[in-house]
Amino acid sequence: MMLARRLLTGNGAAAWAARLAQVDYIPAFPITPQTEIIETLSRWIDNGEIPGKLVTLESEHSMITAAGAAAATGVRVFTATSSQGLLYGMEMLYTVAGWRVPFVLINVSRALASPVTLEPDHNDVLAARDSGFLQIHCATCQEVLDITLMAYRLSEDARVRLPAIVNEDGFYLSFTREPVYIPDADEVKDFIGEFDSENMQFRASAPTSQAVAVLGGSPYSYFRYESHLAAENARIVFDEICDEFEQRFGRKYGALESYHVDDADYVIFMVGCFATKAKAAVDSLRKAGWKIGLLRPRLLRPFPGEKISQLLAGKKGVAVIDQNLSMGKGGILHCELASVLYGNKDAPPVLMSFIGGLGGRDISQEEFFEIAKQLKQASETNEIPAPRLLYTVDELRQIHKLQAIAHVERAILNRDHQNPDSHE
Amino acid sequence: MYRIRFHGRGGQGMKTAGRILGTAFFNEGYEVQDAPRYGAERRGAPIFSYVRADKKPIDERGIITNPDLIIVADDSLVNIPAAGVMQGLNEHAVLLINSRETAETWQNRLGTKINIIVLPVNSSVPNPAEMPFIGAACVGAAARLLGVVGQSALVDAIHEELQDQGPDIIKANCDRALEAFEYMALYENCVQQRQAASALDYQQPEWIRPVFEKARIAAPTIHAGLTSVQVKTGLWRTLCPIIEYDRCNRCWWICSSACPHNAINVDGSTPVIDYDHCVGCMVCVAQCPPHAISAIPEAEADSEIKKSMQQLAH
Numbered sequence: 051m052m053l054a055r056r057l058l059t060g061n062g063a064a065a066w067a068a069r070l071a072q073v074d075y076i077p078a079f080p081i082t083p084q085t086e087i088i089e090t091l092s093r094w095i096d097n098g099e100i101p102g103k104l105v106t107l108e109s110e111h112s113m114i115t116a117a118g119a120a121a122a123t124g125v126r127v128f129t130a131t132s133s134q135g136l137l138y139g140m141e142m143l144y145t146v147a148g149w150r151v152p153f154v155l156i157n158v159s160r161a162l163a164s165p166v167t168l169e170p171d172h173n174d175v176l177a178a179r180d181s182g183f184l185q186i187h188c189a190t191c192q193e194v195l196d197i198t199l200m201a202y203r204l205s206e207d208a209r210v211r212l213p214a215i216v217n218e219d220g221f222y223l224s225f226t227r228e229p230v231y232i233p234d235a236d237e238v239k240d241f242i243g244e245f246d247s248e249n250m251q252f253r254a255s256a257p258t259s260q261a262v263a264v265l266g267g268s269p270y271s272y273f274r275y276e277s278h279l280a281a282e283n284a285r286i287v288f289d290e291i292c293d294e295f296e297q298r299f300g301r302k303y304g305a306l307e308s309y310h311v312d313d314a315d316y317v318i319f320m321v322g323c324f325a326t327k328a329k330a331a332v333d334s335l336r337k338a339g340w341k342i343g344l345l346r347p348r349l350l351r352p353f354p355g356e357k358i359s360q361l362l363a364g365k366k367g368v369a370v371i372d373q374n375l376s377m378g379k380g381g382i383l384h385c386e387l388a389s390v391l392y393g394n395k396d397a398p399p400v401l402m403s404f405i406g407g408l409g410g411r412d413i414s415q416e417e418f419f420e421i422a423k424q425l426k427q428a429s430e431t432n433e434i435p436a437p438r439l440l441y442t443v444d445e446l447r448q449i450h451k452l453q454a455i456a457h458v459e460r461a462i463l464n465r466d467h468q469n470p471d472s473h474e
Numbered sequence: 475m476y477r478i479r480f481h482g483r484g485g486q487g488m489k490t491a492g493r494i495l496g497t498a499f500f501n502e503g504y505e506v507q508d509a510p511r512y513g514a515e516r517r518g519a520p521i522f523s524y525v526r527a528d529k530k531p532i533d534e535r536g537i538i539t540n541p542d543l544i545i546v547a548d549d550s551l552v553n554i555p556a557a558g559v560m561q562g563l564n565e566h567a568v569l570l571i572n573s574r575e576t577a578e579t580w581q582n583r584l585g586t587k588i589n590i591i592v593l594p595v596n597s598s599v600p601n602p603a604e605m606p607f608i609g610a611a612c613v614g615a616a617a618r619l620l621g622v623v624g625q626s627a628l629v630d631a632i633h634e635e636l637q638d639q640g641p642d643i644i645k646a647n648c649d650r651a652l653e654a655f656e657y658m659a660l661y662e663n664c665v666q667q668r669q670a671a672s673a674l675d676y677q678q679p680e681w682i683r684p685v686f687e688k689a690r691i692a693a694p695t696i697h698a699g700l701t702s703v704q705v706k707t708g709l710w711r712t713l714c715p716i717i718e719y720d721r722c723n724r725c726w727w728i729c730s731s732a733c734p735h736n737a738i739n740v741d742g743s744t745p746v747i748d749y750d751h752c753v754g755c756m757v758c759v760a761q762c763p764p765h766a767i768s769a770i771p772e773a774e775a776d777s778e779i780k781k782s783m784q785q786l787a788h
Contacts, residue, residue: 057493057500057508165694168513222535226509227496323535330533330670338673412536415671417679443680453691 058230060223063191064130064156064216065090066230067198069100070238071154074125076104077116082168083220084132084158091128110139117153118146121213122260124247126202127153132220133160133174140177146213147182148277149260151250152205153213154198155183159322160220161409169410170220172322172374176382182277184214184284185351187321189307191228194218196301197348199233202242203291209283211248219323221410233299241298285352305354307346310336311361314343316425317398318418319387320371321347324407328371331418342422355390362391367400367429369421371440373407380437381405400428406440413440475528476504476620476667477538480612481559482547483712485517487609490635491547492523494613494651498623498631499527507532518712518754520557534670541567543665545616547608549573550773552584554709563588568665570615572608591619591661593654607650614651614658621663625655711754714775715747719785721766732761744786749779 058066064087068076078088094100107113110131117129131139136157157178159170172187179185186201188194194216201214218224252258264270285305292303309329311317318328325346335342345361345368347354362368372381379385384403391397402425406413417440428434478495482488489510496508504527512521524538539562549571551557563569568589571580577590584590593615599606610632617623629648636644686692726745730738737751738758747758759767770778 057496057506059509221509221511225511226507226535227493228507228532229500229505326533327535331673333533334670334673340673410536412539414539414679416676419671419673419676420679420681422673438681439684440679441682441684443682446682446684456696 055229055231057227058191058195058232059086059225059227060188060191060194060218061086061158061225062090062227063195063230064158064198064218065094066232067195068128068154069094070195070233070235071126071128071199071202071242072101072239073128074102075117075120075127076102077113077120077127077129078104078106079108079110079113079131079135080106081110081132081135081160083160083170083224084130084135084156086224087130087156087158110135111142114139114142114146114155117155118142118149118151118213118260119252121146121151121153122149122250122252122258124245124250124252126206126245128156129153130156130158132158133162136174137162137177140181143178143183144181145261148273150211150277150280151213152202152211154201154205155213155215156194156198157215157217158220158224159217167409168220170222170322170373171408171410172217172372172382175215175217176374178215179351179382182212182281183351184210184212184281184349185217186214186348187217187350188219188223188348189323189325189346191223191226192230192301193303193348194223195230195232196295196299196303199238199242200288200291200295200303204284204288206245207284207287207291208246208248209287210280212277212280212284217322222323231299231301237298241295281352285349285354288349303348305347305349306357306361307344307348308361309344309346311343311345313341315341315366316422316429317342317362317365317368318344318371318421319346319368319383320344320373321350321383322373324371324373324413327413327415328418331415331422334415335419335422340422350386353386353390358387359390359394359397362398363394363396365398367402367425368398369402369404369425371404371406371413371421373405375405375408384437399432400425400434402428402434403437404440405437408439411440475526475532475534475670476543476622476665477541478525478527478543478545478616478620479522479538479541480524480545480547480609480616481520481522481551481557482608482612483517483551484512484519484521486547486605487607488521488523488547488612491545491609491613492525494610494628494631494635495616495623496525496527496631497634498613498617498627499525501627501630502623504528504622505531507535511537516710518710520551520554520709522558538562540668540671542668543567543616543619544569545612546571546573547605547612549575550712550771552580556709560584566666566668568619570612570619572605572612589664591615591658591664593657607647610647610651611654614654617651618655618658618662619665621665625652628652628655706750707753711752712772713754713756713769714749714772714778715752715754715756715758715767716770716775716778716782717745717747717786718766718768719744719782721764723764723766725763728761728763729758729767732757746786 092104117127121127157175161167161171198216205214296302328344370384372383381403480488480491492508496506500506507526510523570591572593577592580590724743726740726743737748739746
C-alpha cells in the first residue's frame with residue numbers, strides 16, 4: 051500500500067527515510083542547509099510520533115564519534131551534516147569507517163569556504179571520497195528517500211558493513227519540494243529488516259577497543275585492504291538491493307542512471323541534481339536530431355567503473371561536468387572517469403572536462419547545448435579543447451564591477467589613514 | 475511549463491506563498507517543484523521563492539531565469555540589484571506588483587511596455603509599513619492571472635500549508651487570497667507558458683576563460699568598515715525610526731541604552747538617532763515611554779528625518 055504522493059523537500063524526504071528505517075539513535079548538530087532534517091526528526095520525537103533518541107552534540111567531530119560508537123553497540127543510527135560540518139568531523143569520518151560499523155549519514159552538499167557560501171557544490175562530499183564511507187549521490191527528492199532506505203540495507207549487509215554517505219545537493223534538493231511517494235511503513239520494515247548487529251555489542255559493562263593501534267604497516271595494510279574489499283563488495287550488493295527495491299516499490303534504481311545512452315554518439319557525464327537539467331537538455335537535443343545521452347553515477351564509492359566502461363564503449367565523445375574543483379588539477383570526476391577508460395580499446399576518443407555549478411552557480415540549458423556542440427566539434431576535428439570553467443562575460447563583468455568598487459573603497463581607506471579628517 | 479517567481483522581504487511570507495501556490499497546482503493535478511531562496515536568513519532581507527508547474531514530470535531545476543509571472547510583494551525591492559526582481563523580465567512575462575503607484579508609473583520607471591498589473595496596497599491598514607497577509611493576497615492574485623488554479627484548490631492549499639496556524643489565521647489568509655482572486659478577474663488567464671530553450675535555436679553562451687590576477691586583486695577580502703561607504707548598515711533597514719521631538723520627554727537613557735547597536739547618540743539630554751548605523755530593529759520604537767518614536771517605511775524616511783531634524787532645531 052502506498053501513502054499518497056505529496057510535496058516534500060529533499061530534507062523532508064531524508065527525515066522520512068530515517069523515520070521509515072526506524073532508527074534508534076540520531077546524533078545531531080545543525081548547519082545550513084541540513085538543519086531542517088534534524089528539526090523535523092526532533093519534532094516527531096517530541097510529539098511521540100516516532101521512537102528513538104535524538105541528541106545534539108557540541109560539534110560534528112563529536113557527532114560522528116557518537117554515531118560510530120552507537121552503531122558499535124548494535125543500534126541503527128542516522129545522522130546528517132553539510133559542508134564545513136563534514137570537514138570538521140573529517141578526522142572521525144575516516145576513523146569510524148575503519149571500525150566497520152554500519153550507519154547512514156546524509157550530507158547536504160554546500161560549497162566550502164573560502165569564500166563562504168551556503169549554496170551547493172560537491173567539494174565537501176568529495177573530500178570524504180577516500181574515507182571508507184560508501185558514497186551515493188541523489189538527483190531528486192524521491193531518490194533521497196529511496197536511496198537512504200537502500201543505504202541502510204547496503205551498509206548493514208554482512209558482505210559490506212561500512213557506513214554510508216547519501217548526498218543531496220543543498221537548496222536545489224534540500225529546500226526544493228517535489229512530489230514524493232512515501233512508502234508504507236510496514237513494507238519498508240519488511241524490506242530493510244531487523245538490524246543484525248552480529249558481533250557489535252559495545253557496552254559500558256563490556257568495553258571494546260575499536261580499531262586498535264597497529265604498528266609496522268603489515269597489519270595496517272590488511273585492515274585497510276579489507277575495508278577496500280568490503281567497499282568493492284558493495285557494488286554487487288547495491289545491484290541486488292536495487293532489484294529487490296524495484297520489485298517491492300516499483301521504482302528502478304542502479305549504480306548508474308543511464309538516460310538515452312545506448313544509441314548515443316555523445317554522452318554527458320555528471321552527478322547530483324543538476325543532472326536533471328542535463329536530462330532536460332538531452333530531451334531538447336534529441337528533438338533537434340542529436341544522438342546524445344546522460345550517464346549519471348549514483349554510486350561514487352564504490353565506483354562502478356566496469357559498468358561505465360561498458361556503457362561508454364564505442365561512443366564518439368564524453369563531456370564530464372564536474373561540480374567541484376581540485377585546485378592544480380581540475381575536475382575530480384573527470385580524473386575518475388579517465389582512470390577507468392584508459393587503455394580500453396573501444397574507449398571514447400574524446401573526453402572533455404567542464405567545471406560548472408561551483409557554489410550553486412546555475413548551468414543553463416544553452417550551456418548544455420553548447421557543451422554538446424563543442425563535444426561534436428572535438429570529435430570531428432580530433433582537437434580536444436582545454437578544460438573549461440562554465441563562466442560568462444557577464445559574470446566576469448559583475449566581478450570587475452565589484453572589484454572597481456573595492457578599489458575606490460580601498461583608496462578612501464588609505465586616504466583616511468593618512469589624513470583622518472579629510473573624509474567629511 | 476509555468477514558471478513563477480515571488481519576491482519579497484524576509485517575514486512577508488514569500489516562502490509560504492510559493493508553497494501555497496505549489497500545493498494548489500499539485501491539487502489541480504500538476505507536477506510541481508517549489509523552493510524558497512535566501513542567504514543568511516533575517517527579517518527584511520530580500521528573498522524570493524519560485525514555483526514550476528507542468529503536466530509532465532519536471533527536469534528543470536534551480537532559479538527561474540525565464541519567468542512567465544513575477545510577483546513583487548514589496549515594491550521597494552525593484553531597485554535593489556541583489557533582489558534580482560528584474561531577472562528575465564521581458565515582453566513575455568507578466569509583472570504583478572503590490573504598490574501604491576500605477577502600472578503606467580512602473581512601465582515608465584522601468585522603460586518597458588511589458589504587462590504590469592498592480593495589486594493595490596491594502597489602504598485599510600493604518601501603518602503603511604504593515605502588509606498583513608500579503609503572501610496570501612499575492613497567491614490569490616497569481617492564481618487568477620494563471621487561470622488554471624481554482625478557488626477551491628487555492629483554499630485547500632492554504633488550509634494544508636497553514637494547518638499549524640489555527641482557524642483564525644487560516645480564515646484571514648483565505649479571505650485575503652479570495653479577495654485578491656476576485657480583484658484580478660479582469661486579468662484572468664493572462665499568463666502564458668513560455669517554451670523551454672530549444673537546442674535548434676538558442677542563444678550561444680558568451681563564455682570567457684578567466685585569467686590569473688594577483689591575490690591582492692583576486693583574494694575575497696573586504697576591508698573593515700568599508701563594506702559600503704554610503705550605506706553603512708547595508709540593506710538591513712526597511713523601517714526607519716523617527717523621533718517626534720514635540721512628544722519626546724528626553725528620558726534619553728531609555729532609548730539610547732535599549733538600542734542594541736549603539737545608534738542613538740545623546741546630545742545633552744536629547745536622543746539623536748545615528749541613521750548611518752541604525753539597522754531598523756525597532757527596539758527603540760517599542761521602548762519609548764511617551765510613544766514618540768514611530769516606524770516609517772524606509773522609502774518615505776528621508777522627508778520624515780528632515781522634519782524631525784527641523785523640530786529638533788527649533
